[in-house]
Amino acid sequence: MATREIEVDEILDRGTIVEIFPSREEFRGRLLNGERLRFYIGFDATAPTLHLSHAKNIMLLEKFRKLGHEVILLFGDFTARIGDPTGEISARKQLTKEEVERNVVEWQRQIRPLMKFDDPDNPPKIRFNSEWLAKLSFEEVLYLASNVTVQRMLERDMFEKRIKAGEPIHLHEFLYPLMQGYDSVAMEVDAELCGTDQTFNALVGRTLLKKFKQKEKFVVAVTLMENPKTGDLMSKSKGTGVFLNTSAREMFGQIMAQPDEMMELLFVNCTFLSLKEIGMLLKSDNPRDAKLRLAKELVSIFHSSAVAEKEEQYFIETFSKRNVIVEDVVEKSILAGSTILEALVAIGFAQSKSDARRKIEQGGVSLDGEKITDQAFILDEKYNGKILRVGKKNIAKIVF
RNA sequence: GGGUAGGUGGCGGAGCGGUCAAUCGCAGCAGACUGUAAAUCUGCCGACUUCGGUCUACGGGGGUUCGAAUCCCUCCCUGCCCA
Numbered sequence: 001m002a003t004r005e006i007e008v009d010e011i012l013d014r015g016t017i018v019e020i021f022p023s024r025e026e027f028r029g030r031l032l033n034g035e036r037l038r039f040y041i042g043f044d045a046t047a048p049t050l051h052l053s054h055a056k057n058i059m060l061l062e063k064f065r066k067l068g069h070e071v072i073l074l075f076g077d078f079t080a081r082i083g084d085p086t087g088e089i090s091a092r093k094q095l096t097k098e099e100v101e102r103n104v105v106e107w108q109r110q111i112r113p114l115m116k117f118d119d120p121d122n123p124p125k126i127r128f129n130s131e132w133l134a135k136l137s138f139e140e141v142l143y144l145a146s147n148v149t150v151q152r153m154l155e156r157d158m159f160e161k162r163i164k165a166g167e168p169i170h171l172h173e174f175l176y177p178l179m180q181g182y183d184s185v186a187m188e189v190d191a192e193l194c195g196t197d198q199t200f201n202a203l204v205g206r207t208l209l210k211k212f213k214q215k216e217k218f219v220v221a222v223t224l225m226e227n228p229k230t231g232d233l234m235s236k237s238k239g240t241g242v243f244l245n246t247s248a249r250e251m252f253g254q255i256m257a258q259p260d261e262m263m264e265l266l267f268v269n270c271t272f273l274s275l276k277e278i279g280m281l282l283k284s285d286n287p288r289d290a291k292l293r294l295a296k297e298l299v300s301i302f303h304s305s306a307v308a309e310k311e312e313q314y315f316i317e318t319f320s321k322r323n324v325i326v327e328d329v330v331e332k333s334i335l336a337g338s339t340i341l342e343a344l345v346a347i348g349f350a351q352s353k354s355d356a357r358r359k360i361e362q363g364g365v366s367l368d369g370e371k372i373t374d375q376a377f378i379l380d381e382k383y384n385g386k387i388l389r390v391g392k393k394n395i396a397k398i399v400f
Numbered sequence: 401g402g403g404u405a406g407g408u409g410g411c412g413g414a415g416c417g418g419u420c421a422a423u424c425g426c427a428g429c430a431g432a433c434u435g436u437a438a439a440u441c442u443g444c445c446g447a448c449u450u451c452g453g454u455c456u457a458c459g460g461g462g463g464u465u466c467g468a469a470u471c472c473c474u475c476c477c478u479g480c481c482c483a
Contacts, residue, residue, distance in 0.1 A: 288435040362430040
């Protein structure tokens, strides 16, 4: 059937997939010959917050699931103890079973809009790699390790970089690719989706699977959410992330705060718009309009189109026209009689009183549009319902 | 095991007895300009403060000194070279 081919090619060529091992053509052939393949993607579930990069991967996996393939979300609860070698020194704290379970519940809640968990015919599966990794004996680990050479390990760019930079590499970090590789063996998967930074690990898995089970595993390397201009990844610490567990309003704002050069990546990987339409949007006169559309698309996916519509209006009024819609602002309750300093800290608009002081001194704090200059300003009931604004982004209606 | 160079704020990296809450760069915050983008400019960037100050900080501990991030002892950690 030609329609199937078109579907498959769309997935393979959209741009999300960067590289396929051993080759795109072999993978395509297997996708088209009617067999049901087992896909998996691994997550480090140490943090309960997901961002769009996770979303992108899950959206891709969902496409394969819809084609009828089996998909597994693997939570690396065991590998999380080491952490993928990124430069951090020591073994990470082991998460308790409860913490892992809580994280998984939280994850599912956040990705529910992206994947049909309750599909009766082909539900996605969730697994944990402690299931097999925690059981390996030292002997088995040795055997595993005997299949990979130090030279091969040193090929990994991260290790190479660290050697060049004179940074330590701990021996246990070498085990990370082995463990991740063993996941493939334990689950006997046909394909692994991974970020391009994980290709090495995934390929180790390919080697192991071939050796132990005489099975060909495809490695599908997926683009990273990397700023094409600066090379920075979307990250929390740089404040460039778009997080999935936020309100529609915050998400809208986070998208609008994205650099222009991120738009194409986000459109292609995180929306369902056609490449043609994306191309047209990116050519529009004011990049801001394309970004508004992007924000609306994404908020629609994670919340609803009605909410997205409303948030767009809110955004335009509040930030473009600088009107404040009083009824529509988040309420923050504070204690009557608090000083402005205490209140700013209490509602999270300042990190400390010192920080709050600075913000006031610098003219960043206003109440109902009037700048506050007095640090000793007292907030009491007569200000109930007034709008407190700190900087551009922090707006709240204060209630007592 | 031997030698050698190091461990400073979110990161990079100065300082090597007082004037160090610690030069500078990045990141961050506030303001101006804007499209909650970028670039640019200005100011800020440990905490508390009755704005006089006070407290906590330069791997850990101990010491010398009126005074230590800076000197000494000891412990821990890391790179590199040799074995």
